[in-house]
Amino acid sequence: MIVWLNGTHGAGKTTTSALVQQLLPDSRVFDAEKVGETLMDITPALCRTDNFQHWPPWRSLVVETARQVLDYTGGTLVMPMTVLVEPYWREISSGLARHAIPLRHFVLHADQETLRGRIEGDTDMGPSAFRFRHLEPYAEAARTWLHSEAEVVDTTHLTPAEAAEQIAGSVRRDVGTRGARGAGEG
Structure with a gap:
């Protein structure tokens, strides 16, 4: 299974993904951004872009890498990655x-307001124009398609640990329900 944590910068994906991984047995974190970093290292460079997600190989390699890792390890991959293009x-x-x-x-x-404050106050990465530029595209995606495609966890007033527990609890309930249906069938 894949537990994909989407959302824009400052929402808490990286921190929360590590905590979700601790709460779900047999799970690992796979940051699909590393696939993009690999593509950015190709020389001569691929066509210029401001976002490696625009390169079709990124999208297919994320799928194939996740598949290969799951075939090898089983379990669950927790994937923190912003994808705002439907x-x-x-x-x-x-x-x-x-x-x-x-x-x-x-x-x-x-x-x-919360996202801006988190980006400005990030002591690890610091504020960045790149991260601020994604706030409006996130808001547009949230309004038009993203929130209807996912379970939304409002982290405005949650700690990362509380968000992780909410996500892990939802996944456990879903797995338990599927398991119970499977046990009753047949």
């Missing part, structure tokens, strides 16, 4: 479905 999300989610990989999609949400 066709890209459709490509990734349908690719996972073609491999019969169950997908739980969560969006970590916070209001714009």
Whole structure:
């Protein structure tokens, strides 16, 4: 199974994913950004872009890498990754479905003021224009498609630990329900 944590910068994906991993047995964190970093290291460089997600190989390699890792390890992959372009999300989610990989999609949400404050106060990465530029595209995606495609976890007033428990609890309930249905069938 894949537990995908979506949302814009400052929502808490990285911190929460590590905590979700601790709460779900046999799970690992897979940061799909590393796939993008690998593509950025190709020389000569691929065509210029401000976002490696625009490169079609990124999307297919994320699916294939997740599939290969799950085939090798089993269990659950917790994937913290912002995807705000609906066709890209459709490509990734349908690719996972073609491999019969169950997908739980969560969006970590916070209001714009909270997100700005978190980005400004980030002591690890510091404030960045790149992160601020994604606030409006996130708001647009949230309004038009993203929130209807996922379980939304409003992190505005939650600690990362509380958000992680909410996500892990939802996943455990879902797995328990599927297990109970499977045990009653047949």
